[in-house]
Amino acid sequence: MIQMTxxxxxxxxxxxxxxxxxxxxxxxxxxxxxxxxxxxxxxLKLISGLSYPTSGTVTVNGVTANRRIxxxxxxxxxxxxxxxxxxxxxxxxxxxxxxxxxNLSKAGEIMKFMQLEPQMKIKDLSKGNRARLKIMLxxxxxxxYILMDEPLSGLxxxxxxxxxxxxxxxxxxxxxxxxxxxxxxxxxEPLLDCFIAIKGxxxxxxxxxxxxxxxxxxxxxxxxxxxxV
Amino acid sequence: MDEFNASKPIYLQLADRxxxxxxxxxxxxxxxxxxxxxxxxxxxxxxxxxQRTYSELEREGILxxxxxxxxxxxxxxxxxxEQRVQLQHEQIQLFVQVMQEMGCSSQEIISGLKDYxxxxxxxxx
Numbered sequence: 001m002i003q004m005t006x007x008x009x010x011x012x013x014x015x016x017x018x019x020x021x022x023x024x025x026x027x028x029x030x031x032x033x034x035x036x037x038x039x040x041x042x043x044l045k046l047i048s049g050l051s052y053p054t055s056g057t058v059t060v061n062g063v064t065a066n067r068r069i070x071x072x073x074x075x076x077x078x079x080x081x082x083x084x085x086x087x088x089x090x091x092x093x094x095x096x097x098x099x100x101x102x103n104l105s106k107a108g109e110i111m112k113f114m115q116l117e118p119q120m121k122i123k124d125l126s127k128g129n130r131a132r133l134k135i136m137l138x139x140x141x142x143x144x145y146i147l148m149d150e151p152l153s154g155l156x157x158x159x160x161x162x163x164x165x166x167x168x169x170x171x172x173x174x175x176x177x178x179x180x181x182x183x184x185x186x187x188x189e190p191l192l193d194c195f196i197a198i199k200g201x202x203x204x205x206x207x208x209x210x211x212x213x214x215x216x217x218x219x220x221x222x223x224x225x226x227x228x229v
Numbered sequence: 230m231d232e233f234n235a236s237k238p239i240y241l242q243l244a245d246r247x248x249x250x251x252x253x254x255x256x257x258x259x260x261x262x263x264x265x266x267x268x269x270x271x272x273x274x275x276x277x278x279x280q281r282t283y284s285e286l287e288r289e290g291i292l293x294x295x296x297x298x299x300x301x302x303x304x305x306x307x308x309x310x311e312q313r314v315q316l317q318h319e320q321i322q323l324f325v326q327v328m329q330e331m332g333c334s335s336q337e338i339i340s341g342l343k344d345y346x347x348x349x350x351x352x353x354x
Binding site for chain 2: 028164165173187213214219220221
């Protein structure tokens with residue numbers, strides 16, 4: 001379980017998050033939505049221990065999130081952080097050397113599924129294939145929490161579809177939770193159990209997607225249009 | 230959501246789809262359905278949602294889960310016949326409702342439907 005309690009984050013004088021409290025269980029696919037700069041990425045960084053709250057607490061399975069929380073949290077950055085001289089295979093081996101839980105056979109399967117060429121140099125990959133490689137490196141870890149910051153952003157529909165299907169294929173909802181930020185609402189909506197709506201650094205609401213369809217007869221996009229004016 | 234309508238839960242929309250595939254014999258009595266994950270991949274839908282779809286159709290007696298083997302279309306033919314009648318009824322109800330809202334009489338609805346089927350040669354001989 002991930003527990004955020006009264007979490008605020010300030011960068012210098014700028015308040016990025018304000019008094020966020022959230023409980024995120026295992027076995028779910030959760031989306032974080034909101035405008036650009038609303039604090040979505042900050043939430044993922046706090047959970048993965050890459051950034052610390054100014055006040056409040058973030059715990060993962062009862063342990064305060066710091067750098068060592070990467071033992072149970074796999075994090076996909078919005079930025080590309082590869083060694084560009086590596087081949088796809090070398091990037092995979094490097095990830096395996098950093099994380100003992102990295103499942104090489106699963107990685108191999110994902111690589112095939114995503115049609116990545118193992119011998120290709122990263123610097124020669126297309127943007128879409130770099131995105132697929134990042135997904136493979138993040139998703140092949142056997143950890144309870146997988147966090148992805150904008151995994152679909154800036155990609156063509158075919159790449160987005162292969163990533164979405166890759167997520168469904170390789171996430172194990174018996175033992176894992178996937179949390180991602182995205183603006184591609186239409187694409188992730190059928191994928192989500194629930195979504196967290198962030199506005200100006202504050203939590204608007206955490207909503208069960210199917211309950212929204214059932215009780216209000218609307219989807220995430222129309223809910224957002226009403227609640228972000 | 231290209232494939233789904235936001236005004237109804239996805240698990241029910243999928244249940245409708247599967248139900249129709251069974252009635253149209255695209256899925257046959259006793260046939261095995263894909264695993265929850267494979268179905269999720271096919272429709273790009275959360276496997277938890279597919280699980281709800283399967284549970285709903287099991288509750289309705291259309292699907293059966295055999296432990297360790299997977300999920301199957303029921304072999305209870307009477308139940309499938311019943312389902313066929315129910316789906317037909319639902320469609321007819323919708324159609325009649327719209328026609329009545331336009332002020333059509335029962336006579337007009339029946340003759341209109343007959344004409345349509347004849348004109349497009351859709352009648353069964």
